[in-house]
Amino acid sequence: MKITGARVIVTCPDRNFVTLKIETDEGLTGIGDATLNGRELAVASYLTDHVIPCLIGRDAHRIEDIWHYLYRGAYWRRGPVTMSAIAAVDTALWDIKAKAAGLPLYQLLGGRSRDGVMVYGHANGRDIEETADEVARYVEMGYRAIRAQSGVPGLASTYGVSSDKMYYEPADAALPTENVWSTEKYLDHVPKLFDRLRDRFGFDHHLLHDVHHRLTPIEAGRLGKSLEPYRLFWMEDATPAENQEAFRLIRQHTVTPLAVGEVFNTIWDAKDLIQNQLIDYIRATVVHAGGISHLRRIADLAALYQVRTGCHGATDLSPVCMGAALHFDIWVPNFGVQEYMRHTEATDAVFPHAYSFAAGYMTPGDVPGHGVEIDEALAAKYPYKPCSLPVNRLEDGTLWHW
């Protein structure tokens, strides 16, 4: 089966998405997500200008060979732009291969390891009580796992808190908005949030929290220790993870489970964290970590050290990524949880899909392929809109981690 054509579709139904579509001489097509929040056009150009010309005429079934052609052949290896582009090609080719076999993608990976994929939703509020009310709403919707993020007294904004309670989109302006951060105010506040949540809801639901890279390792150790009475499912991105060794310091101070990796794009970003058992969940995902082919390698390494998967699934990862991730999740033996930030109706209309949510679990559906398509005519109605993620400064003006 030969690749006869490929094109990049950039669309903005409420937010920007980049999708690669590959066509073959047998009439089968496949799509892959290539969305990198705030850097969408970089990936679109990488695909259009440097990848697609190399794909034409290749055998669409040779997924592994094409993956290495694009990884080793690029010379300039790794990085979010390169690996998102490779991920899109990989995902589209797996979509084609599964369609050619007449099977849902998960059957080509090894079949179901579970009946459903446990997902977590995002409860957030301006203060503790509003956040608790949002947790109650997610409990009502049937979620078994719920992330809780609340405003911090004395701070005008913080990560994960939005006015729209169902759809969270942090890229909120053409140029980065500037947020102000205070670790002291945050560390004082978060234990009170989870004390209130466990007092109101007990321990029947998994509670998660995203620190979003903002603490030093010792501060993260302090937070993890202060949250131990509340038995979190995980504390995410406790400190920036370029220095994987930093997590050893956190580990020495707390048994609160640690999750990291949504910004990782290859196994090399996580190798030491996993092999030294410095984390409990790896957050790498289909769209940013080289696609299904590479994510399987990360998961298999993680399994050796009893690290489980917890794929990133924010609104800025398209339904194409969500669909592919759910096929990965229903198969992967060392599954942990899948993030599920719902997309808007306009987004779902552009990306018709077979996956569904019920009672806290999701299933990918059983149509051949990954079960997500793109309505190109509808996509064309939503032109690209420049949007950037915010930046963060400390109260003294120091540029910090957003």
Ligand SMILES: O=C(O)[C@@H](O)[C@@H](O)[C@H](O)[C@H](O)CO
């Ligand atoms: O865990 C998460 O979902 C967050 O870290 C994301 O919302 C992240 O901020 C965005 O994906 C960035 O584009």
Ligand SMILES: [Mg+2]
């Ligand atoms: Mg996160």
